[in-house]
Amino acid sequence: MANSLVMYEEEFSRIHAVCERLIRETHSKVVFLVDKNGQLITAAGQTQNVDTTSLASLTAGNVAAMGGLAKLIGESEFPHQFHEGTNESLYMTVIGGRVVLVVIFDNRTSLGLVRLRIKKASDEMMRILESVTMRAEYSGAASPFAEISDADIENLFSE
Amino acid sequence: MSFINYSSREINCKIVYYGPGLCGKTTNLHYIHKKVGPNMKGKLISLSTETERTLFFDFLPLSLGEIRGFRTRFHLYTVPGQVFYDASRKLILKGVDGVVFVADSQLERMEANIESLDNLRVNLAEQGYDLDRIPFVIQYNKRDLPNAVPVEELRRELNYRNVPEWNAIAPQGVGVFDTLKSVARLVLRELKKGGSR
Numbered sequence: 001m002a003n004s005l006v007m008y009e010e011e012f013s014r015i016h017a018v019c020e021r022l023i024r025e026t027h028s029k030v031v032f033l034v035d036k037n038g039q040l041i042t043a044a045g046q047t048q049n050v051d052t053t054s055l056a057s058l059t060a061g062n063v064a065a066m067g068g069l070a071k072l073i074g075e076s077e078f079p080h081q082f083h084e085g086t087n088e089s090l091y092m093t094v095i096g097g098r099v100v101l102v103v104i105f106d107n108r109t110s111l112g113l114v115r116l117r118i119k120k121a122s123d124e125m126m127r128i129l130e131s132v133t134m135r136a137e138y139s140g141a142a143s144p145f146a147e148i149s150d151a152d153i154e155n156l157f158s159e
Numbered sequence: 160m161s162f163i164n165y166s167s168r169e170i171n172c173k174i175v176y177y178g179p180g181l182c183g184k185t186t187n188l189h190y191i192h193k194k195v196g197p198n199m200k201g202k203l204i205s206l207s208t209e210t211e212r213t214l215f216f217d218f219l220p221l222s223l224g225e226i227r228g229f230r231t232r233f234h235l236y237t238v239p240g241q242v243f244y245d246a247s248r249k250l251i252l253k254g255v256d257g258v259v260f261v262a263d264s265q266l267e268r269m270e271a272n273i274e275s276l277d278n279l280r281v282n283l284a285e286q287g288y289d290l291d292r293i294p295f296v297i298q299y300n301k302r303d304l305p306n307a308v309p310v311e312e313l314r315r316e317l318n319y320r321n322v323p324e325w326n327a328i329a330p331q332g333v334g335v336f337d338t339l340k341s342v343a344r345l346v347l348r349e350l351k352k353g354g355s356r
Binding site for chain 1: 160161162163164165166167170171173201202204206215216218220223224226227229231234236246247249250251253254340343344347348350351352
């Protein structure tokens with residue numbers, strides 16, 4: 001089986017802080033970070049009316065489809081995508097080939113500002129992700145779930 | 160690739176329903192969505208054509224409960240079964256933790272089942288997975304149809320790995336949860352074995 005992505009409290013807080021700051025600096029509505037397999041890592045901003053789980057899955061689907069298209073024309077990926085709506089727009093950036101930063105914004109801000117701030121946030125996010133990877137390597141082969149028992153698993157399915 | 164978040168205390172796993180066109184992958188998800196309580200499920204998303212054929216994928220997030228203080232979430236995906244959507248199928252297998260192969264029991268779909276299983280093996284290999292090692296279960300669907308071939312025959316053609324197998328009539332829910340539970344169990348056991356490798 002492929003590697004699990006394991007996120008610890010410290011890196012999670014740092015990632016979340018970058019997202020919070022990006023919201024403030026871009027005057028955007030929602031920022032979220034998704035891994036390329038569609039798992040939501042964190043979301044910041046006005047998330048209460050947004051189905052973040054669905055958003056995460058569709059973001060990953062979209063990035064995967066565009067990545068497939070990119071390969072067909074000889075590119076490795078389209079790391080930046082912008083979708084403009086009547087009221088809301090959406091900007092997606094692939095970071096480190098493994099996660100996607102998504103910013104949802106409206107006409108209170110501009111695409112230029114969003115792009116500019118995303119660049120800085122992406123660099124920072126990249127460093128944090130490197131430390132997530134390093135920590136996973138240092139922690140060795142032991143699964144964080146090595147201690148769960150078959151009984152724990154069976155309990156999940158008891159009526 | 161499961162995602163373990165110590166901060167929100169969640170484990171997220173991805174399960175993909177694979178199989179030939181019209182075998183009942185989407186029907187499995189629809190039944191699960193219909194029967195599971197609102198606090199356990201998210202929205203069912205279907206990216207389908209106007210004639211309700213899956214175009215890219217269906218997606219259903221499920222929350223199964225807690226293991227040692229960690230909320231276990233399963234993200235269920237289906238692939239488009241039609242042969243010409245192969246590029247999309249490959250993408251959906253990215254990061255998969257467990258696979259359900261939904262076989263169509265009808266005699267005339269036997270070849271399509273075999274072709275789809277071969278396609279699964281190839282597409283998994285492209286993503287770096289081995290069908291002989293990944294958590295895998297098989298569902299023999301449409302057992303109620305008069306032209307259904309005997310299970311022994313399906314088993315001989317499709318279940319050479321001898322993985323858990325279930326007879327199903329997906330629209331009525333027969334075998335649907337048995338299939339889901341059995342793949343979820345295998346995924347969690349795999350995680351226990353060494354998820355952080």
